[in-house]
Amino acid sequence: MVRIVNYKERQVEDGRIFFVLELQGGVEMVMSQETNQFYATAKRAFITSTFDEETCKALLGTSMPGKIEKQECEPYQYTVKETGEMIILNHRYVYMPEVESPANEDKAVQRLFAEEHTFSQNGVLEEELVD
Template identity: 85%
Template sequence: MVRIINYKERQVEDGSNFFVLELQGGVEMVKSQQTNQFYATAKKSFITSTFDEETCKALIGTSMPGNIEKQSCEPYQYTVRETGEMIILEHRYVYVPEGESQSKEDKAVQELLAEEHTFSQNGVLEEELMD
């Protein structure tokens, strides 16, 4: 299960606005490579919506069947907010509805589509817009 935890407004190159929903998966335990200790975390992802702002507000807290999965993508630069360090990432997290496990072929097609459609062409990295 995933839960809608927030929403954000985005702008398309033509100036029109739309809303994305922020999804969060369940709690996961991850072992730190630096301290060898476990910490709790949860994967997050954004999905586009056709909803207005009032509907997005009302949806916060709603659970949906599915998972957030790691997906390979073209490398991109990301700034760690806490430290200011710039790193290169080659993955992103995507929502996968329950019962729609992604095959390798599906993932490859989605990666190609993601590169064409989900990243802004206005020169601003999508990750920067999520702040």
């Protein structure tokens, strides 16, 4: 599950305004390469939306099925806000919605057929046949 934790206003080149939602995944424990101690963190990703600001505000705290995954991309420059250091990254974090797997769909169909006795075979309710 991911949670909507924030939203930000963005502007298109032609001046139009739109909003992006900031998503955060679950807590993960990561070992520091410097101290060898664990610390808690969470992956974050942004997704565009068609919502107005009031809707974005109302969505804060909403959970959605899915996860945030690391995805390789073309290298780009990134400035670390805390230090001002510029680094080159070749990944980004993206939201991956939870989808029904074909195996789960097959199980649902199997359950339906396994319970087909619950359906009328002749178009007449069995209760009407019993007198």
